[in-house]
Every structure is written in structure tokens, then in C-alpha cells.
Amino acid sequence: MRISHLLPLLRGELVYPGRVSHLVGAPDAVREVVRVEAGLLAGVSTPRGRAFLGIPYAAPPIGPLRWRAPQPVAGWQGECEATRTGSPAVQTIGQGRFAPVSGSEDCLYLNVYTPPGRNDAPAGGWPVMVFLHGGAFALGAADNYDPSLLAAEQRVMVVAPNYRMGAFGFLAHPDMAAEQPDGGSGNFGLLDQQAALRWVRDNVAAFGGDPSQVTLFGESAGAWSTSYQMLSPGAAGLVHRAILQSGTAVDPLSIVPVFEAERAGATFAEGLGASGIEELRALPATQIARAPAIRRGIMGPGSWGPVWGEGVIPTEPARAFAESAFQRMPVIVGTNSDEGRLFGLGIRSHGDFVARVRADWGADADAVLARYPAETRAEAQQAFADVITDARFAHPADRMRRLLAGQVPVYGYRFDDDNAPFALPHPWAPMATRAYHAGELAYVFGTRWVLANPARFAPAQAALARRIRDAWGAFARGEKLGDWPRFTAAEPAVKVLSPNGDRVEADFAERYGCAFWDARSG
Structure with a gap:
């Protein structure tokens, strides 16, 4: 990031200059224009693949659209430049008034990568792989990854969206449930992902993709998200295969009912001096981003993640999978050794290790500490x-x-x-x-x-x-x-x-x- 981009950040403003694929700067890159439902997109084509970056797939969730389901993107006149990624979601490392905040609430963009040669696509189109990035539902962005090699080598189209994270994507609050009875409280990031999947269904044919062959895959929070989308009525028919890389919705510590998350959300709002959702919407994004989470998420207490028990995820995940209340499809489920x-x-010390285990495992902490003994810092880290x-x-x-x-057909890997x-x-x-x-x-x-x-x-x-x-x-x-x-x-x-x-x-x-x-x- 240049100093000119860093200075507004230090003033508390949210800016992002965007990134470009290595394909964009290639000497043999040529401009290519594709028409999608909202208008014309100008990306690049090279002998090694095609890239269309920073495509808006929903309206910016800002102002009155903060903590609402994503709305359709407005169309545009002329050509929309698609050679630079859109902003990641708002995110911060750490809390407190001086914690660095990056990204923007205006973050609902996706990137498209295809093999070279639109005319070389098979008769039905290239299969589509939609990648959901990880980051504990609090960090990361689609532009941290370059899927161009995967697309060109495997003859698939890869789509990588951003989605709202942290409090902006996964805060639950009773007021949200009241104003959106069809669901959303605690799950706006999942709704963003569904909006991206609908964009895929409606637009990938224009790039040479096949909307009837969509594989949703993700790592960490992206894998959790993928498994949650298998459970969501709103994703029905949008996904046909799934790959879960290091994360599933049946992790006991991350299964959070919406009523519990909404109680925590009300406390979160009170900590910011807001009596309700409208006062929260009036607060600066930086203030919300820097406030610590106070409920359990995928990384334990004080983090963020999806919830169940409302319209987006109606049923507790393990029960839903056991009772076949999910979108049936072939699945790869894997982890790293x-x-x-x-x-x-x-982990900074043995005491730190013990405190973390007790915070996560409560009544079971003694059994966990007995099974995983440690005395020194090195032993505690391991x-x-x-x-x-x-x-x-x-x-x-x-x-x-x-x-x-x-x-369903399921495959495991390590x-x-x-x-x-x-x-x-x-x-x-x-x-x-x-x-x-x-x-x-x-x-x-x-x-x-x-x-x-x-x-x-x-x-x-x-x-x-x-x-x-x-x-x-x-x-x-x-x-x-x-x-x-x-x-x-x-x-x-x-x-x-x-x-x-x-x-x-x-x-x-x-x-x-x-x-x-x-x-x-x-």
C-alpha cells in the first residue's frame, strides 16, 4: 500500500486501492468486453487465461443497507472497468481505538478467472468453481488468492467473492430479527455468499461457464460457509458439489443458536452506547470494527461466525445433516495433519494454554488438560x-x-x-x-x-x-x-x-x- 493510501487509513477512513491479477499486466494481454445482466464488463484475455476483477454482485451494504440482506446491484451505462479488485470487507487485527482498520463496507465484489479462449469452452460451458476465502469470518479477502492457474490448467471457471465479515456480517440482534422475519440476523455474510451464487447462476454463461455445474469450495471459514450453504434453503439449486478444506458446520464449539447470539448482540450494542439497530447503523464503521466480539464463533469466545435457528439456517447443523435436511450433492471433506x-x-505461556482450554471447554477442561498434558511453554504450544x-x-x-x-458420495483427505x-x-x-x-x-x-x-x-x-x-x-x-x-x-x-x-x-x-x-x- 502506498503512503497516499495509508494516510487516510491513519485518519480512520476506510480505503482500498485494489489489486490486479498478473494477467492484467501481461505484455500479451488484450482488452475483452463481456455483457452481464447489469451491463458491460471490460477485463483482459491472454493465452494463459482471462480475468475480470472487481465485479459488483450486489448493492453496497452501506447506510440503511447495513445489516440487511444484500440488494440487487444497479446497472450501469458504458463499460465497467474490471481489471482491479474491489475492496475487501471491513476488518481489523486487534481491538481498541488505535487498532488498524482496513477494507470497506462497500465490499460486495467478485473476481472471475477462466481458461483462455471463450470460444474454446465445451458445448455446455466450463464447470464453475466458486471459492470462499477463510479468515475466521473476520479477516481475509478474495484477492488474497490467484486462481488463474487452477482455472487454466483444469479447464474450469473460478469465481471468488468477498462477503461481509465480523460484526458487519455476523452480528445478531433482536431488532434485526424483527425487521427481517425471513432471516438474516447473525447470517448476513452467508446471504452475501448466496447473492454471489445467484450472480453465478445468472451470468457465468456470458464468460463460457456452465451454471448447472457449480462446485462451492472454501478453506477454514470458507469451508464452514460451504457446509452452511448446504443447509440453507436460500442456496437450494445453486450448488451441485462441495469441497470442505479444514472446516465444517458440525464443529461443536461453533454451533451457535440465534437466540444466544442475539442476546450477545444486544450487549455488544450497549457496549457501543447504542440502544438499538438504528443507533448502531449511525455509528462509524471503524468504531464497530474495533469493538470486541462478545459471543462464541468459530474460534471460540470473542469471535464471529454463523448462527442457526432462523430463516437462513433453520435447523441445528449436525441434526440437519443427520436427518437429510440439506442439499444433497457429492462432497470432499478434508483436513491437514x-x-x-x-x-x-x-500461546505465550503454560497459563495461557490452560486459560484457553478452560474458556473453550468449560466443564470438560480438566479431561482435556489431562489428555494433553504440558508444563513448559514449548509443551503448552504443542x-x-x-x-x-x-x-x-x-x-x-x-x-x-x-x-x-x-x-451422498463423500470423500475424505488428509x-x-x-x-x-x-x-x-x-x-x-x-x-x-x-x-x-x-x-x-x-x-x-x-x-x-x-x-x-x-x-x-x-x-x-x-x-x-x-x-x-x-x-x-x-x-x-x-x-x-x-x-x-x-x-x-x-x-x-x-x-x-x-x-x-x-x-x-x-x-x-x-x-x-x-x-x-x-x-x-x-
């Missing part, structure tokens, strides 16, 4: 990493696969590269990160992102990355997955994706202590 090591880096890996990722993935098995590239230097990562949370993203996209650069791949890692992309592409195209067996109750097969050679294992549940965590799932 060492998910929690990324989070273990934040113990916390193991708790997060087992409880928040491995066990929910195993639970999800077992709930789906027998109802990403297992002990040397997955990690961008932060050693002082920031005193514990080896191994196959950490989000470590697979550089393999799925084959392009650089915040935490990893595929340029650092050894040959075996590059080969693994290609196998992963080939599997994701084949799944999106509706093809068989070669030697990857389906997960069933009788044969709980999980494919281990490793640079040392892939294999199939049947002991995933035992490896990660799923029986222990099953007993604490409620």
Missing part, C-alpha cells in the same frame, strides 16, 4: 496445537463424513506435508509448522499467497500440488477420482495427500482421538 500448529504459535488439530478440525471432519456417508512452505521467519514460528492450517492452499492454487510461495516447492511437492489440482478439477467436472475410494461407515477411507506418495488410511478417527471428542460433542 497439523492444523493447530498455526494457532499454537500464539499441546494447544494438538487440541486445536483434534477438536476443531479432525473430529468435526470425521463427524461430517460419517453423517454424510450413506446419503494433507500431510511436513515441510509445507511457510512465509513467516523463524522468530515468528519457533515451533515447526509442518502441515499447518491453510498450508494446502498454495498446492490447490499453485500460486503465491500470504503464507506460502509455490516457488519454494521441491519437485515432489510440485508433483503433489498437481495431483491435488487434478483431483479438484476432476471433481468439479463430475469425473471419477481415480483410486480415491468413497468414505463409508464400513470402510472409513481417507486419502493421505503426501509428497512421499499418496495412500489410503482407515484409522483417521483413532489417530486424532475422535472418540474422546465425540463424548464431548453434546
